[in-house]
Amino acid sequence: EEGTWTPTVVVNSGTATGYTITDSVYTKIGRMVTVKTQITPTGGTFGNGTGYCQVSGLPFVPTGTSFAGQMSNSANLLIGEFALASTNSALVTIFIMAGITISVGNAAVLQVTYFV
Numbered sequence: 001e002e003g004t005w006t007p008t009v010v011v012n013s014g015t016a017t018g019y020t021i022t023d024s025v026y027t028k029i030g031r032m033v034t035v036k037t038q039i040t041p042t043g044g045t046f047g048n049g050t051g052y053c054q055v056s057g058l059p060f061v062p063t064g065t066s067f068a069g070q071m072s073n074s075a076n077l078l079i080g081e082f083a084l085a086s087t088n089s090a091l092v093t094i095f096i097m098a099g100i101t102i103s104v105g106n107a108a109v110l111q112v113t114y115f116v
Contacts, residue, residue: 001028005059007037011052017043023109026059031115033060035092040107053110058090060116069112 005024024037035058046053053071069092092112102108 002026003059005035005037005057007035007055007057009039010054010056011046028060028116032113033058033116034111034113035059036109036111038107038109039102041102041104043104045103052093053108054091054093055110055112056089056091058092058114061090062092062114062116064115069110069114071108071110 003026005026007021007024009019009021018041020040020042022038022040024035026033026035028034037055039053039055092114
């Protein structure tokens with residue numbers, strides 16, 4: 001199964017005042033779900049190497065703790081990793097790596113695979 005989803009983003013560090021969210025798609029094969037979305041700050045920045053990015057509104061709720069994920073962009077091949085899919089909640093947390101800041105117009109792509 002393939003489709004689109006509508007994520008909501010919360011970032012705990014930086015000065016971002018807004019985001020554009022595009023290309024939010026998912027693929028579900030059996031119990032495995034892979035989601036992808038692109039997040040672009042429209043004002044300020046997010047991340048400062050000590051923060052995280054939470055994305056809620058996953059198309060299917062994770063039922064276990066099996067997951068894999070990363071966040072990347074054109075300026076930094078890998079800007080975040082160790083996605084934590086919250087069991088029984090449509091929320092995923094990805095930790096931003098040290099020294100990374102995402103600025104206005106610099107899109108970050110999040111991709112996470114988890115099980116339902």
